[in-house]
Amino acid sequence: MRDVAAAAGVDVSTVSKVLSGAAISVRAETRARIEQAAAELRYRPDASARSLRLSRTGAIGMLVPDFTNAVWSGIVRSAVHEAEAQGRVVLIAEMDPDQSPAGYLHLVHERRIDGLLVATARDQSSLVAELEHDSVPHVFVNRRGGERSLSVLVDDEAGAVAGTRALIEAGHTRIGLIGGPPDIDTSRRRFDGFERTRTAAGLPDPVVTSGPYSAPGGYRAAQELLAAPGPRPTAVLAANLMMALGALAAFAEAGVGVPGDMSMVAYDDAELAGFTQPAMTTVAMPHQEMGSIAVRLLERVLAGEPAESIVVPTPPRLIERDSIAPPRAS
Amino acid sequence: MRDVAAAAGVDVSTVSKVLSGAAISVRAETRARIEQAAAELRYRPDASARSLRLSRTGAIGMLVPDFTNAVWSGIVRSAVHEAEAQGRVVLIAEMDPDQSPAGYLHLVHERRIDGLLVATARDQSSLVAELEHDSVPHVFVNRRGGERSLSVLVDDEAGAVAGTRALIEAGHTRIGLIGGPPDIDTSRRRFDGFERTRTAAGLPDPVVTSGPYSAPGGYRAAQELLAAPGPRPTAVLAANLMMALGALAAFAEAGVGVPGDMSMVAYDDAELAGFTQPAMTTVAMPHQEMGSIAVRLLERVLAGEPAESIVVPTPPRLIERDSIAPPRAS
């Protein structure tokens, strides 16, 4: 900035005022000279110096439980793009629930960020306490964060309803659920949507199994479902795409044909779903939008504007592929 | 820091010297008092102020072409963990080859980072020029970056050799290749490994098709392969797991049984590979390690130590599942 000032023949403070867009009185001619000098020297303000002076870093942090999970990486992508559009940068840390939150500590305690997007796994009560103690502005993403914390969610319940309804409309009455971990609130909401729809349709008690949101989790849950006493379901809703893929493998191994013997719908969509055998019918949730909405919400919080939790308004969308068939006439 | 100094009854400069571990003359008793005060006040130095003074941010940047790709997200994960272990934070940006590198500009031009991990897609020559112009210390990851740039790679050629050899050992002589985009150097190296092994075994010219590293890419490449003139291969090496999944769908659709009519090996492993029908035999590459090795290499560069490009020494590992069978007796 000193160089720019010298080149334009003015004081650095004038340069600062012009470039920061302060609406103060500067002659148009001076302004032009400064802007030209700045452009020629390719001047860009130093982030550290600005942060120090303004107590505002221009960066946001993002805590993610697992990058390699496609749902999270999609959220990260949209958050990063939105942040970029806002002129912010994103600091990222993976937060394993069992490990010490070293990344978090760096970000927050060294004041590297203005605010935080939180997408932790499992219990976040201790984290919430810490966030409040450190008074870090934050927004939970795809997770509820407790009474006083803001969050951005998708309508998991509506998604589960859409998936379940598709199976009912195909004529199924014995519908099972392959659910996610019961202690995660997204899987509870999906369960609720499933149950609500089933009950409303007057269908009998279902077989419900559960496991982690992963292919092995779905594989085992599907085996359990097949081994459960009572009449076997003719259709299942899988609460997560990866679980659905695991279940598909379990069904294939057990000689249960999809969709002939067992119709399936998976919650969550991804390109991959079009390449399973058979191609999987899914409920696409607007996960992509969550990241950018979360950034915008956090931006409001940082600006001190009133803000409240958001459920992404884009409705779930059923993507019909080949994993649903009418129940076999028995 | 001022508070710590007051609490310990010393000057801030003394606090700074003690806490930054400078080996200067400070009485043990004074040192203890300062450390205790710092601990009680939970003092942590302000990153902006340090950066400003030291011209060193303690952050590294990472440019990734696509978060949602499992290979990249694995690399990101290990890089983030390694950086954390080194007391650094990671700033992330997604760099779409077709878009303006806004994220890059923020990171580099505002001096937010000390160095950069680069994993761009396609042509990086203009990026290299820019990196050199801005004199940003950098390391390419899973990509070659030109003459003067350092890079961290896995032995793609050896991986392709291992996969091809597995098919040859099962008795196949007509082996096709479903390759990646010809303009990416990783796919060239995989091609070379394939060709070298094939030639060494004296096998006839193969059918080679290619496409993007994705399921649709593999699907189309597999269709092309089936439609190619001449005798149909009895086995294929897919240069990427996602392509293999797409190919599997194409084969299923065409009534080509795997592994009965067509054996397959996929380059790259992931949990998912165990849940296809049939479960896919893969060549696991040490992608996970690349991130942490890249961070360590960058660290050397930043420290001004001599450094050179690295090929991750962990050898590729064949993970045998169910997608290889002997060729059908014809």
Next chain:
DNA sequence: ATACTCGCGTCAATCGATTGATTTCGCTTC
């Protein structure tokens, strides 16, 4: 007793940008 050294700390400048207070400039008015 004076000079000198050495251990222990403090002083003060510095990094680059921001901003309220202040000065300078250009012009009008009496």
Next chain:
DNA sequence: GAAGCGAAATCAATCGATTGACGCGAGTAT
């Protein structure tokens, strides 16, 4: 021609940490 008044630009303090130069007091050598 001096006073007055905005407008335009500069001054200087500030953010928090770092670090070389310096000061002080105690002990040692001469």
